[in-house]
Amino acid sequence: MSSTARKVLSLPLFWPCATLALLIVLNASLNPGFLALDWRDGHLYGNLIDILNRAAPLALVAAGMTLVIAARGLDISVGAVVAIAAATGALCVSATGSLALAIVAALAAGLACGLWNGLLVVAVGMQPIIATLILMVAGRGIAQLITGGQIITIYYPPYDYLGNGFLLGLPFAAMLALAVIVVLHALLTATPLGLFIRAIGINPLAARIAGVRARPITLALYTFCGLTAGLAGLIISSNVKSADANNAGLLLELDAILAVTLGGTALTGGRFSLAGTAIGALIIQTLTSTIYSLGVPPEVNLVFKAALIFVVMLLQSAEFRASIRTLATQ
Amino acid sequence: MLLQARGIVHAYAGKPALDGVDFALRAGEIHALMGQNGAGKSTLIKVLTGAEVLQRGSILLDGQRIRPATNREAQRLGISTVYQEVNLCGNLSVAENIFAGRQPLRRWTRGGGIDWSALNQRARTLLASLDVDIDVRRELGACPVALQQMVAIARAIDISARVLILDEPTSSLDSDEVEKLFTAMRRLRESGMAILFVTHFLDQVYAVSDRITVLRNGRLVGDYPAAQLDHAALVAAMVGRKVSTQSAAVEKESAARADETRALPVMSTHDLARRGSVASVNLEIRPGEILGLAGLLGSGRTEVARLLFGLDRADAGEIRVSGQPVALDDPAQAIAHTIAFCPEERKTEGIVEDLSIRDNIVLTLQARMGLWRKLPDSERIELTNRLAQMLDIRAASLDAPIGDLSGGNQQKCLIARALATRPRLLILDEPTRGIDVAGKQEIMNQLTQFAAQGMALLFISAEVDELLRVSTRIVVMRDRRQVGTLPGGCTEDQVYALIAAPAEALH
Numbered sequence: 064m065s066s067t068a069r070k071v072l073s074l075p076l077f078w079p080c081a082t083l084a085l086l087i088v089l090n091a092s093l094n095p096g097f098l099a100l101d102w103r104d105g106h107l108y109g110n111l112i113d114i115l116n117r118a119a120p121l122a123l124v125a126a127g128m129t130l131v132i133a134a135r136g137l138d139i140s141v142g143a144v145v146a147i148a149a150a151t152g153a154l155c156v157s158a159t160g161s162l163a164l165a166i167v168a169a170l171a172a173g174l175a176c177g178l179w180n181g182l183l184v185v186a187v188g189m190q191p192i193i194a195t196l197i198l199m200v201a202g203r204g205i206a207q208l209i210t211g212g213q214i215i216t217i218y219y220p221p222y223d224y225l226g227n228g229f230l231l232g233l234p235f236a237a238m239l240a241l242a243v244i245v246v247l248h249a250l251l252t253a254t255p256l257g258l259f260i261r262a263i264g265i266n267p268l269a270a271r272i273a274g275v276r277a278r279p280i281t282l283a284l285y286t287f288c289g290l291t292a293g294l295a296g297l298i299i300s301s302n303v304k305s306a307d308a309n310n311a312g313l314l315l316e317l318d319a320i321l322a323v324t325l326g327g328t329a330l331t332g333g334r335f336s337l338a339g340t341a342i343g344a345l346i347i348q349t350l351t352s353t354i355y356s357l358g359v360p361p362e363v364n365l366v367f368k369a370a371l372i373f374v375v376m377l378l379q380s381a382e383f384r385a386s387i388r389t390l391a392t393q
Numbered sequence: 394m395l396l397q398a399r400g401i402v403h404a405y406a407g408k409p410a411l412d413g414v415d416f417a418l419r420a421g422e423i424h425a426l427m428g429q430n431g432a433g434k435s436t437l438i439k440v441l442t443g444a445e446v447l448q449r450g451s452i453l454l455d456g457q458r459i460r461p462a463t464n465r466e467a468q469r470l471g472i473s474t475v476y477q478e479v480n481l482c483g484n485l486s487v488a489e490n491i492f493a494g495r496q497p498l499r500r501w502t503r504g505g506g507i508d509w510s511a512l513n514q515r516a517r518t519l520l521a522s523l524d525v526d527i528d529v530r531r532e533l534g535a536c537p538v539a540l541q542q543m544v545a546i547a548r549a550i551d552i553s554a555r556v557l558i559l560d561e562p563t564s565s566l567d568s569d570e571v572e573k574l575f576t577a578m579r580r581l582r583e584s585g586m587a588i589l590f591v592t593h594f595l596d597q598v599y600a601v602s603d604r605i606t607v608l609r610n611g612r613l614v615g616d617y618p619a620a621q622l623d624h625a626a627l628v629a630a631m632v633g634r635k636v637s638t639q640s641a642a643v644e645k646e647s648a649a650r651a652d653e654t655r656a657l658p659v660m661s662t663h664d665l666a667r668r669g670s671v672a673s674v675n676l677e678i679r680p681g682e683i684l685g686l687a688g689l690l691g692s693g694r695t696e697v698a699r700l701l702f703g704l705d706r707a708d709a710g711e712i713r714v715s716g717q718p719v720a721l722d723d724p725a726q727a728i729a730h731t732i733a734f735c736p737e738e739r740k741t742e743g744i745v746e747d748l749s750i751r752d753n754i755v756l757t758l759q760a761r762m763g764l765w766r767k768l769p770d771s772e773r774i775e776l777t778n779r780l781a782q783m784l785d786i787r788a789a790s791l792d793a794p795i796g797d798l799s800g801g802n803q804q805k806c807l808i809a810r811a812l813a814t815r816p817r818l819l820i821l822d823e824p825t826r827g828i829d830v831a832g833k834q835e836i837m838n839q840l841t842q843f844a845a846q847g848m849a850l851l852f853i854s855a856e857v858d859e860l861l862r863v864s865t866r867i868v869v870m871r872d873r874r875q876v877g878t879l880p881g882g883c884t885e886d887q888v889y890a891l892i893a894a895p896a897e898a899l900h
Contacts, residue, residue: 255759255767258752266745272704272736273745273810274728274760333747 075327078379079342082325085378086349087111094356106229110352116226118348119236120145120295120302122341124315125322126244127177127288129340131191132323134263134277134284135332136184140195141292141319143202144176145312148296150209153217153306162221170293176202177289181282199316206308215306226302236298240341243291248337260284264332318347321372325379346375394453395420395587396441396472396556401450403436410436412611413450418556423578423588425598425619428608429631429689429855434591437608438558441589442474443467454556471555475545475562483534488516490533491548519547523577539570543577550581557581558589561691563597566669575601593691594872595624595893609633628893631689632857656680657716659818659849660701660732665710670696672874673710678818678849683840685864686853687888693873694853695737698822701851702734703727715817728761733811737822737853739800743807746796750788751777753795753806758813780809784839801832808836812843819843820851825859837863857888 071077090097090110100109124141131138152169156162176198183194217223228235251257262270263277270277295315300306324330325346326339350371359367377383396418403411411433418424428434439445441452443461452459454470461467464474481490489496489512497511516529525543533541542562549557559578563571578588578601592598598605598619605622607614607630614630622630658677665674671693678684688694699705701712703721711718714730721727724734736742745753754777759768768776777791784805788798795806804824811819821840825833840863844850854860860867865881869891877891 253767254764255762256764258748258756258759259764261748262745262752262756265747266741269742269745270756272702272724272734272742273756274725275756276723276725276760280764 075336076339076342079326079339079346082375082378083342083346083349086346086353090349090353090356093353097356102232106232112234114345114348114352115237116234116302117351118344119234119240120298120312121315121318121322121347122240122344123243123291123295123298124288124312125319125326125340125344126240126247126337127284127291128316128319129323129326129328129335129337130247130260130284131288132320132328132330133260133332133335134281135267136191136281136285137320138177138180138195138285138288139192139316139320140176140180140198140202141288141295142312142315142317143199143206144173144289144292145296145299145315146206146306146308147176147202147209148173148293149300149306149311150206150215150308152222152297153215153300154209156217156219156222157215160219162219165222166225166297169297170290173289173291173293173296174286175289176292177286178282180289181285184285185278185282203308206306206311210306210308212308214308217300217304217306222301223304224301226298226300236302239294239298243294244337244341251337256280261333261335264329264335318344322347325375327379350375394418395455397453398437398441399451399453401437401440401447401452403433403440403445403448405436410611411440414608414611414613415616416441416606416613417616418587418589419604420555420587421582421585422603423582423590423601425602425605426589426591426608427598427605427627427631428614432608432631433611434608435560436611438474438560438589438591441467442472442558468552472558473549473552473556474558474560475542475549476560481533481541481545481548483532485533486530487520487527487533487536487540487544488513488529490544491516491519491529491551493548495552516547519551520544523547523580524573525577537570539566539573542566542570542574546574546577550586554584554586556587556589558591560591561593562590563592563594571597593689595627595689596872598627599624607631624893625890628889632889658713659715661713661716662701663711663713665697665700665707665712667696667700667705667707667709670705670873671700671870674700674875676701676851676868676875678851680817680847680849681844682865683844683850683852683863685860685867686851686870687857687860687867687892688855688870689892690855691873692870692892694855694870695822696873697870698734698820698851698853701727702732702820704734725760728757728814731814731817732820733757733814733816733818734820735804735807735811735822735824737826739803739807739826744795744803747794750781750786750791750793750795750798750806754780754809754813757810761814776813777809780812784809784812785835801828804828804832804836808839816848818849818851820853822853823855824852825854825856833859857885861885861888 097110100107100111128138128141148169151172152165155168156165180195180198183189184191224235226236230238259275259280262273262275263280267277296312299311322343323340325343326336328335328339350368354364354367394417398414398416401411401414414433414437416437426434436445440447443463443466446462447460459470461470485493492512497508497515499506499508513529520527520529523543523546527540533544562574566574582588590602602619604616605619605627606616609631656679658679661677662674666672674697676684686694686697700707703724703726706722712721713719719730745756751773755768755773762768781791786802786805786809788802795803798806808824825836837859840850840852852860852864867879867883867888868875869877869879869888871892876894879887879891
């Protein structure tokens with residue numbers, strides 16, 4: 064192997080990118096029209112654009128999750144927070160007819176949920192998985208309470224723009240997710256926040272002795288994670304023009320953790336990559352497309368998805384690749 | 394002679410830890426095993442209890458050769474150990490812990506299963522024999538550490554009641570609890586048990602021991618009746634030099650007088666104390682001064698540093714920085730008062746392993762600057778280059794992870810991290826531990842230079858010769874108390890004399 068090849072292989076984002084490329088090639092071979100892009104009604108149109116649009120809420124939630132995990136935390140309540148934010152936004156826009164008010168209310172709901180999680184972890188000292196389990200369970204009930212147990216249908220056309228609109232020919236939701244990730248990345252590099260998060264994630268005790276104030280930072284990360292879930296809730300409710308307390312963002316927390324892992328962030332904390340997380344979200348959405356284009360029967364859909372994820376994870380595992388290499392050389 | 398070890402030789406990966414050690418334990422005696430760090434106490438215990446397989450030499454129990462290969466086998470032969478850290482299950486009851494794995498069972502005619510009433514009754518009787526009166530159904534984790542220790546002992550003596558080995562049982566107990574433990578030990582001695590007792594507290598040795606065996610550098614120094622070995626002789630045996638207790642007290646006073654005339658201290662403490670950690674510490678550290686903190690392992694040296702840096706909260710007394718009383722509840726507060734700290738546990742408390750050398754060095758400075766002011770890249774590189782050059786940090790690249798460096802270079806990085814904040818007071822806990830001789834000298838030369846530039850330093854070390862080389866004054870700790878202050882230029886003998894002076898002589 065040449066040294067350039069080895070360098071490329073050891074790039075942190077090489078394997079997530081390779082996995083995504085592989086999935087796209089697989090889809091293109093199954094469905095010849097998969098890569099086609101059309102310009103219709105003033106915007107791009109095609110399977111790839113669909114994937115971008117659908118992956119947006121997941122990418123947003125996973126971005127918040129990345130930072131929480133990087134600082135040795137976990138937030139399994141994001142799916143329920145999506146439902147709360149969706150219900151709040153839908154109710155607000157139906158009641159007042161104001162898009163701005165709906166957005167503010169939904170984001171505030173997400174922020175409050177994140178703050179609650181953060182306080183349980185930082186001030187009460189609960190284990191992150193338990194602290195966020197509370198809202199994971201209670202959150203759907205709260206969403207039910209907001210919607211009055213009904214699925215709220217949204218008849219206000221401007222609201223549709225969040226999940227279905229286009230900006231400069233590309234899906235608005237995808238642009239929004241990209242913008243959030245870019246701004247976040249800028250914040251992490253322009254301030255020492257990235258350094259502090261990694262220090263807390265790698266060695267919390269040493270970070271404390273070095274004078275890093277982990278508590279306010281951790282609180283802020285959970286709050287931000289709640290905010291991204293709120294944003295995702297707005298997009299999802301807009302996309303389906305309704306708020307369903309039971310199904311909005313269902314199991315999204317697991318997809319988000321998966322996207323974070325696929326992107327090369329260590330679940331043990333410390334090492335993280337926002338770009339990797341974005342690619343991870345795209346991998347998961349492309350996987351879903353693959354399942355549709357293969358025509359997998361709905362009843363075995365989940366089993367099939369799990370099998371695909373298993374293969375993807377094996378590909379990404381350095382240990383697995385090493386053992387394959389030793390087998391091959393023997 | 395109940396238990397006898399002869400000519401024990403034991404090596405770890407070719408490095409000898411025990412070199413021809415003889416040891417004898419009689420029935421009905423409490424026998425203290427003493428020695429400094431690395432003297433071979435733990436290895437001897439491990440060999441006797443089967444945690445390490447005997448390499449050379451012989452062990453005799455009741456005149457029979459034994460060769461325990463596991464802890465379990467040693468227990469079956471009658472040798473039980475209670476370790477420093479209580480290793481029982483906090484989520485089980487007291488009685489369950491005592492009989493875990495050996496629960497009395499009901500007969501099948503009565504349904505089988507554990508006979509709870511017999512279990513609890515036997516636990517009560519056993520604990521009563523140690524003069525412990527508690528509800529044996531209580532969850533162990535909810536009991537004070539002292540009680541947990543008693544439960545561990547109860548379990549050990551119930552499994553096999555001939556030889557009991559207690560490895561630093563008192564290190565987490567306060568004085569009342571220690572007294573209770575000693576009462577129980579005396580009771581067991583009367584019943585004919587042989588007890589081997591390891592501790593770092595000199596006064597405790599005399600309170601209960603009948604005999605004392607001293608090890609040094611893996612060799613036996615001697616086996617003495619406790620009544621015939623005074624404090625000074627014991628310390629002399631441990632450290633390998635003669636100690637006199639006479640001169641110390643005089644020097645202590647003259648040093649104290651010389652202090653009063655100098656500049657305002659950077660930091661001073663007044664009766665600073667924390668229960669179960671240190672009692673009543675009074676320190677003054679002035680600019681340009683290296684204050685040495687001496688004492689044996691477990692004397693409270695590190696605990697003082699933790700209080701001064703806000704890592705532990707004091708529950709009595711006062712800390713003043715530049716004459717102003719301050720509250721230090723968090724290291725970040727100490728850092729804001731321009732205090733810097735290099736911890737003893739380099740790996741777990743010092744370095745952030747996967748971060749680069751540069752990031753590790755600027756971490757504290759950046760944390761003090763806050764979240765909204767980032768150290769500009771050019772300054773970051775200039776600062777780390779300068780510090781790396783000054784401290785001679787040898788690394789292929791300063792952008793490499795700090796985990797790649799040798800221990801000595803990691804230590805220099807931690808000193809660099811402290812210096813980057815331009816501290817007025819630098820606290821160093823065992824900065825030379827695990828570093829080769831040349832590296833040690835380098836670090837000590839640097840400390841002297843910092844002091845010459847007006848920095849105040851608190852230098853903690855177990856190696857008295859190091860302290861003497863650089864300190865302008867030396868505070869001596871023993872049994873978690875400050876027992877005296879000596880001027881710079883005093884002798885090792887004087888330091889050891891204070892360490893060894895019997896408690897009464899100091900009051």
